[in-house]
Amino acid sequence: MSGSTPDAPLGFTRQQMADRIAARFEDGWIVNLGVGMPTLCSNVDIAPRRVIYHSENGVIGYGPIAPAGEEDLDLVNAGGQNVTLLAGAAMVHHADSFAIIRGGRIDVTVMGAYEVSAGGDFANWKIGRAKGGGIGGAMDLAACAKRVFLVMEHATRSGAPRLVGRCALPVTARKVVSLVATNLGVFAPVGEGFRIHELAPGVTREAAAAATGAKLLD
Amino acid sequence: MSGSTPDAPLGFTRQQMADRIAARFEDGWIVNLGVGMPTLCSNVDIAPRRVIYHSENGVIGYGPIAPAGEEDLDLVNAGGQNVTLLAGAAMVHHADSFAIIRGGRIDVTVMGAYEVSAGGDFANWKIGRAKGGGIGGAMDLAACAKRVFLVMEHATRSGAPRLVGRCALPVTARKVVSLVATNLGVFAPVGEGFRIHELAPGVTREAAAAATGAKLLD
C-alpha cells in the first residue's frame, strides 16, 4: 500500500491523517484498524470517548503497542505488532472474529488503499502488474463494516491521482467508502465527486483539485 | 416414545436391551444417547473398552448420574438428568455441539423409536394424531451420525408391530438404522426385511415373526 511513500512536503503528516480519522470515532464504537497508516489511529487520545479495537485474528479490546521487553509474543494485532490488552479484552478464534465482522458489529474499519472512486469503490489488494494479491481480511471488513474510512496518500510517487472517478485496479468492495483522509485533506466520496471536509494547512483548493482524478465539491 | 410401555412378560428387560446395544460400542467411540431407554446404555460396564458420551447440549465426556445431594444443577445430559463429568471432559456451545454431530464425529447415536422400517427408515418425533412433535436433536443425529442404533419395544401396547416394511408415521431420517434392540431380540434392517442377530430368551423365531411387520431373515 501507500505506506512506503514518504510524507508529502506539504499537507498532513501520516499521524495527522490518522488524527483526522480518529477524530470521527464515536464513544463505544468497535474499530478495526488495517496494517500500516491506520494503526496510527490508536496513538490518538480521543478521551473522554473510548473505542474498542478489534483485530481480525480474534483480539477484542487491544491497547497500545507493548513496551520493549514486555511483549507477549503470542499476542499480535492484524499487522503482527505485539500489542497489549485493555481491561475487558476477550479472545476469540478466527471464525468467531469474522462472525463479528460479517455480522455487522464493526462500526468502522480504517484501511489504506491504492485507489478510491467518487462512487465509494476502493482498491487495496492487488496492484496492476501482479498475478496475485494480498486480500487478508480487507474484503470481509469492507463488505460488512458499518463504515469504511480510508487513510492514504493523495497521489502516487509519480503524481498520478489515487482519488479517481473510477478505480482502474481490481476493487476490494464497491460503494462502501464514506471518508478519505489523505496528505492533502479529508474528503468524502459522494457519487459525482469528492466533497471536501477539510484541506491540510498550505494546501489550496486548486492544488487539491489538480491532484485529484475526480470532481472536488465544497 | 415407548418408554412408558411396561416390560414385556418374556424377552429382554429394558436394561438387557440397552446391554445389547452397548456391547457393540467400540473402544474410543463417541456415543450420543437419546432420552429414555438409550440412557440405560451408560449403565453398562464395557471395560476395557471406553467410549466418550456426547450430549447435544454441549457436554463432551459425561459420566454416571450424579449421586443424590451431589448434583451440579448446571450440568445435565440431553434428558435433563444431572450427570457427572469424567476426566478429559469439555463443554461447548450448542452450535459447536451440533457441528460435532453434523460434521460426522458421532460414531453412534442410540435412540428410541415408534417405528423402524426394513429399509432403515425410522420414526420417533411425531405421533399420528399430533399437530406438532418433538424433534429435538434427533433429525440432526440421525442424518449425520456414522451409525444409528435403536432401542425400542417390538410392538405397541395393542400388539401392532413397530418393525415394519414401511413407516406409517412421519420419519426422522431415511436409510440410516443399522441395528435395533427390542424386547424380543436384536435385529438389523437389511432392505428386504430384518436380519435376526439374536433372539431373547424364551422368544421363538415364530413368535418374533408374528410380532414383526416385515420379513425376518436368519
Add this chain to the structure above:
Amino acid sequence: MTEKLRPDLAAAVADIPDGATIAFAGFGMPGTPFNLIAALAEQGAKNLTLIANTTGGAQQPRMPDIGMLVERGRVRKVICAFTAATRASDVLPFTKYYEAGEVEAELVPQGTLAERLRAAGAGIPAFYTPTAVGTELAEGRERRFFNGREYLLEHALPVDYAFLRARRADASGNLQFHRSQRNFNPVMAMAARIAIAEIEEPILPPGAIDPDAVHTPGIFIHRLVQIPPPPLGLWPQKRQERVRP
C-alpha cells in the same frame, strides 16, 4: 462507553415492544433466563415471536417458560425444536394452545436452530444442511446436491432480543458459563440486536475475567442484570423425577 448494568429485571426488559422477536437460551434448567422471562411476563409485551429449544413444562418443578407467556396470550408464534413432549404420554402446556390454533409454531431440528442463530450472528444469510432431508420438514423446501448428497437450504434466524443467563460477567459484558449452562447462550447472543444477560454472581470489574477464559465477548452483550438471591430471584431446581411404571 455505554453502561451495560441495569438496576433490576424490569428495567432490563422495559422497552421491549409488542411484536418483538425474542430468543430464550437454556436447555433444561441450566442457562435458562427464568428471571428475564418472568419479567417479560410482567412487562406485558404481546404479539411476540419466541425462539427457544422447548416451550417448557416438560419437567417439574415448572419454571417460567414460553408456555406461561402463551397462557397469558402474549405470543403470536414460537420457533422451537419441540412443540410436543418427547414422551407421547406427556402433554406440554403449550401443545393444547397450538392444537387449538391459538399460537403458530415453526418446528426446527435443534441443530438447525442453533446453526440458523449462529448464521444470523455471523452474517451468513443461508446455508445448506443434511438434517431433515427426506422428512416431512423437507416438503416444499429448496433441495440441492453437493458431492452426491442431498441437502436443504436453511436461512439465518436473526432476533431482536436475546435473553441469556450466565454464571459470571464483568461490566464490559464478557460472560462465563458454568458447565452445560452454556448451550444456546453464545449463539443467541450472536443472533441478537440486543442481548440481555441475567447474571448469577456479583458482576465483576472489567478485566477480572482472563481474556482467554471469556465464553461470550462483551461486544455481543448490551445489558446485564444481577439475579436477586432466592426467593426473589429464580434459580435452577433439582428436577423432580417422575415414577416410571
Add this chain to the structure above:
Amino acid sequence: MTEKLRPDLAAAVADIPDGATIAFAGFGMPGTPFNLIAALAEQGAKNLTLIANTTGGAQQPRMPDIGMLVERGRVRKVICAFTAATRASDVLPFTKYYEAGEVEAELVPQGTLAERLRAAGAGIPAFYTPTAVGTELAEGRERRFFNGREYLLEHALPVDYAFLRARRADASGNLQFHRSQRNFNPVMAMAARIAIAEIEEPILPPGAIDPDAVHTPGIFIHRLVQIPPPPLGLWPQKRQERVRP
C-alpha cells in the same frame, strides 16, 4: 482409548502421503505450528495442497512456512488470503514461484477462508457470504440475493490434516491457546480428518484442564507432540522491525 501423544515431531507427521491437503494454523508468529511444518519439510511428502492465512516470509526472522515447502518443490497448490505481500514494496518468497507458474494458488478472503474451514467441520457443504461481491473474485461465481442484498456461494473446505500449535493440552487432546495464538487453530481442527497439535507446555493428565476452559475439545484432536525446548524446538520470535522511510 487410542493414545494421542507421539514420541516426536517426525512420528507425528510420518504417515502423511503425497497429495495430502494440509492446513497450517497461525496468524503472524502466534499459534503457528513451526515445528510440524519443519518436520513435514524433512518428511518429504510432495504434491501437497496447503492452506494457511499466508505463505509466510513477510516478517523477519523467517520461520518455517509454506514458502519453504514451495522452494523445495513439495507444493502443488496453496489456498490462502495472501499470495503477495500487503505492502507493494515487499516480495514474498512464494510470489516468484507463483508468478512463474510453478505452483497454483487460490486466493480467498480471510473471513471466507475461516468460515469455509468451519463449515467443513460443521457438516455444512456450502453457505452464502457478502464478502467479495462486486470484485474480481466474484467472477464466474454463483450469486444470489437474500432480502435485496447480493451474496456469493462458498463451499466447505475439508482438509486431510491440520497442523496446530497450542500452549497447553491434556492427554485427551483438549487444547488451550494463549492470547492470539488461538486464531485459525480451532477451525482448522474442526475441518480436519486428522488434527495434529504441537504443544508448548508439558502435556497434562486428562482432567487437568477445567472442562469450561477448554478451547478445542479433544475429540477434534488426534495427535499431540511436545515441542522440544529451544534451540531444538522452534518458538515465536520478536519481529524485527523494518526501518520505515
